[in-house]
Amino acid sequence: MLMVVHLIFLLPSLAALITGMVLTGRARREHGKAATYGMIGCALLLVNLLIEAGWSIALPMLVDSMGVGGLGLVSAASSILGAALFCGGVGLLIWGVVARRGPAAPPPPPGWYQQH
Secondary structure, three states: OHHHHHHHHHHHHHHHHHHHHHHHHHOHHHHOHHHHHHHHHHHHHHHHHHHHHHHHHHHHHHHHHHOOHHHHHHHHHHHHHHHHHHHHHHHHHHHHHHOOOOOOOOOOOOOOOOOO
């Protein structure tokens, strides 16, 4: 039951990261590399979230098969991987925010009108 509750609490983060990937992917034309960094950051955070969900599902089975004592190395590896993905994802999101963008497109000349 606790596993199901944990997975339910991951759903808002899942939705936010997928939305972030879609929005930054659509903004790549306007914002260039900055949006690409943000999209990759969201993707790393999404991978981390999926690993966390998988760990939540697998943990009871691993405890049954390996015992609590044998779980130390697997838990440490998972924690290190999760920390690396989290730091990389947040770092890329920050880099995307502060990254230099190209010059803004010049405004159209006065009196010029383009029909669609």
